[in-house]
Amino acid sequence: MEKVDEVLEKFRYAKEDLIQILLELQMLSGKNYLPQEWVEYVAKALDMPMNKVYGVMTFYGMFSTKPRGKNLIEVCKSGPCHVSGSQGIELMLEKELAIKPGETTDDGLFTLERSNCFGACDIAPAIKIGEKVYGNLTPDSLRAVIKSYREEA
Numbered sequence: 188m189e190k191v192d193e194v195l196e197k198f199r200y201a202k203e204d205l206i207q208i209l210l211e212l213q214m215l216s217g218k219n220y221l222p223q224e225w226v227e228y229v230a231k232a233l234d235m236p237m238n239k240v241y242g243v244m245t246f247y248g249m250f251s252t253k254p255r256g257k258n259l260i261e262v263c264k265s266g267p268c269h270v271s272g273s274q275g276i277e278l279m280l281e282k283e284l285a286i287k288p289g290e291t292t293d294d295g296l297f298t299l300e301r302s303n304c305f306g307a308c309d310i311a312p313a314i315k316i317g318e319k320v321y322g323n324l325t326p327d328s329l330r331a332v333i334k335s336y337r338e339e340a
């Protein structure tokens with residue numbers, strides 16, 4: 188648990204920094220997730236009940252207990268995006284990445300998920316990659332976005 192200890196020490200075992208601690212650990216995992224044993228270790232080290240830590244993880248949607256790709260792509264499926272063509276966007280992504288929602292590409296670069304509205308309805312159809320939002324998507328702009336992430340890798 189050396190990695191976990193280092194992060195806990197960096198934040199001086201401060202309970203109020205739990206979210207930052209979890210975010211940093213999720214990044215350190217290399218698979219964009221929080222292994223269960225790490226969560227248990229953190230809960231013990233901060234003297235917090237496990238269900239409190241899991242409660243925080245569930246409340247903030249950016250945490251996962253399952254391994255994910257480096258980049259999480261969320262396709263908004265709520266009303267405005269739906270009527271603006273989110274279905275087509277999802278199909279394009281499935282084809283481009285050769286995965287279905289809930290799956291991760293073999294190279295570990297992308298995980299595809301469906302999501303509810305994240306407030307970008309004025310630029311529907313929209314997707315989120317990590318914390319970045321892309322809207323007014325067309326097949327070409329979507330392909331360009333994916334390409335830029337592949338080139339960055």
Ligand code: FES
Binds near residue numbers: 266268304307308311
């Ligand atoms: S409906 Fe898609 S971002 Fe709001």
